[in-house]
Each structure stands twice: as C-alpha cells, then as structure tokens.
Amino acid sequence: MTAMIHEQQTRAPAAEPKMTARDVRVFYGEKQAIKDVSIDVDMDNVTAFIGPSGCGKSTFLRTLNRMNDTVASARVEGAITLDGEDIYAPSMDVVQLRARVGMVFQKPNPFPKSIYENIAYGPRIHGLAHAKADLDVIVEKSLRRAGLWDEVKDRLHDSGTALSGGQQQRLCIGRAIAVEPEVILMDEPCSALDPIATAKIEELIHELRGRYAIVIVTHNMQQAARVSQRTAFFHLGELVEYGVTSDIFTNPKQERTKDYITGRYG
Numbered sequence: 001m002t003a004m005i006h007e008q009q010t011r012a013p014a015a016e017p018k019m020t021a022r023d024v025r026v027f028y029g030e031k032q033a034i035k036d037v038s039i040d041v042d043m044d045n046v047t048a049f050i051g052p053s054g055c056g057k058s059t060f061l062r063t064l065n066r067m068n069d070t071v072a073s074a075r076v077e078g079a080i081t082l083d084g085e086d087i088y089a090p091s092m093d094v095v096q097l098r099a100r101v102g103m104v105f106q107k108p109n110p111f112p113k114s115i116y117e118n119i120a121y122g123p124r125i126h127g128l129a130h131a132k133a134d135l136d137v138i139v140e141k142s143l144r145r146a147g148l149w150d151e152v153k154d155r156l157h158d159s160g161t162a163l164s165g166g167q168q169q170r171l172c173i174g175r176a177i178a179v180e181p182e183v184i185l186m187d188e189p190c191s192a193l194d195p196i197a198t199a200k201i202e203e204l205i206h207e208l209r210g211r212y213a214i215v216i217v218t219h220n221m222q223q224a225a226r227v228s229q230r231t232a233f234f235h236l237g238e239l240v241e242y243g244v245t246s247d248i249f250t251n252p253k254q255e256r257t258k259d260y261i262t263g264r265y266g
C-alpha cells in the first residue's frame with residue numbers, strides 16, 4: 001500500500017519519462033541531505049522543484065547531471081537514468097552527460113570571453129562543428145533559441161560579461177543549448193534578476209518546453225505556478241508530493257504541502 005501511494009505520488013502522469021530517479025539518497029559526509037527520492041521528468045512538461053531553504057532542491061537537481069561529483073564529501077546512492085541508461089554507471093562519460101543534461105545556475109556565469117565564444121566553445125570541444133561556417137550557424141541558432149540574437153547580433157565579439165544580468169543569463173541558456181542537450185536543469189535562474197529580465201526568462205522557458213526536458217528549482221511559488229506543469233515539493237530532504245502544478249497549488253494532498261503553499265512556513 002505504501003509503495004502504491006509512493007508510485008502515485010511520484011509518477012508524472014501520462015508522459016514518457018526522459019529521466020527517472022529511484023530511491024535516490026545523497027549524503028554530505030555523515031549528513032543525509034536527500035532521502036529516497038523517486039521521480040520521473042519528461043519532455044512535455046516543465047518540472048518545478050519547490051520547498052523551504054535547505055530542503056535539498058539544489059542537491060537533488062545536481063544529482064541529475066552528476067554535479068555532486070565535484071563535491072568531495074558528497075555521496076549519491078540509488079538509480080538515475082537518462083533514456084533508460086544509468087548515468088552513474090562507470091562507463092558513463094561525465095563530460096558528455098553534462099552536455100546532454102545542461103545546467104544554468106543562480107548567478108549568470110558567462111566565460112570571460114566574447115558572446116560568440118561563449119556559445120562556440122562547447123560545440124567546438126564536443127566536435128559538433130568543424131568549419132567556421134558551421135560554428136556561425138550554431139551560434140546564431142543557439143542565440144535565437146535563447147531569445148538573445150536580436151539584442152547581440154551586431155556585437156558578437158564584445159565580452160559576454162558586459163551584457164546585463166538578464167542577457168548574461170540568456171547567454172548561459174544559449175551556451176547550454178549550443179551542445180544540443182536533451183535536459184536543461186535550472187537552479188533558481190532568476191533569483192539574481194529584476195522582474196523584467198525574470199519575465200523574459202520565464203517566456204523563454206515556455207518556448208523551450210517540449211524541445212528539452214526542463215527542471216527548474218525555484219523558491220518563488222508564483223514562478224513555479226507560472227512556468228511549470230509539474231511541481232515537486234521537497235521538505236527536509238524528502239519528496240513530499242509530486243504532481244500536476246495546478247493540483248499541487250489548489251488541491252495538495254499532503255498536509256506539509258498545504259502548509260508550505262499557504263505560507264505557514266517557509
């Protein structure tokens with residue numbers, strides 16, 4: 001019975017999963033930050049991770065492209081697949097994985113290089129382009145897809161770091177897109193941006209939906225409601241409830257979810 005409830009709680013309804021996590025546990029040294037989390041994410045729906053500060057949203061997000069490998073004390077248990085393939089298998093090429101499962105961080109972090117180079121760097125090292133003309137095509141396509149082309153097409157050789165914060169974040173999204181990812185992970189991508197830049201990123205997320213599986217961590221419930229079709233509520237390292245975003249916000253099944261979305265704690 002518990003297993004059945006758990007399944008209902010964590011299965012995204014009626015869509016083929018792109019990534020699956022089963023009984024994922026994450027430890028920092030002795031401290032357990034994630035407790036037996038199982039969840040599916042798919043291409044058709046943007047998935048939002050919400051929950052109070054320190055509940056493990058970022059930690060869990062980082063398990064999806066093995067970003068926690070870079071933290072010496074972190075240990076991940078359980079199973080995570082991408083198209084059915086175990087991403088923690090010893091044979092998995094982590095550099096390749098992080099191209100397939102791209103990541104956008106809280107603070108825009110363009111390379112201290114030109115706008116063009118920010119986009120061209122990844123495709124070049126991944127061997128996606130051999131001639132300059134191919135790279136030019138990828139740069140334009142990626143910047144268009146990131147909603148930035150019109151603003152930067154006349155200054156592609158200016159530094160990426162000279163752009164506004166919102167433009168820098170769209171550049172980082174373009175950089176992730178350039179290496180043809182299947183999944184894009186976003187860790188509070190708007191928290192350093194003003195409302196107008198935030199609205200542009202949210203619009204962009206709508207446009208990218210369906211082409212990539214998108215997972216976004218946000219501490220902003222209105223943002224989760226605006227951009228996602230699936231919401232996962234985390235609390236104290238547990239996935240408390242996962243479902244259709246409008247259900248989570250209007251008809252949560254778990255008491256803890258209800259308390260959080262009504263602002264009783266957070």
Ligand SMILES: Nc1ncnc2c1ncn2[C@@H]1O[C@H](COP(=O)(O)OP(=O)(O)OP(=O)(O)O)[C@@H](O)[C@H]1O
Nearest residue numbers: 028033052053054055056057058059060071073219
């Ligand atoms: N590198 C680390 N080393 C040790 N503990 C960590 C590390 N990163 C996170 N933690 C701990 O793991 C728990 C989950 O943190 P995490 O950052 O994943 O939560 P979060 O929900 O994303 O929080 P926030 O909304 O504040 O970013 C916290 O108790 C945090 O202190």
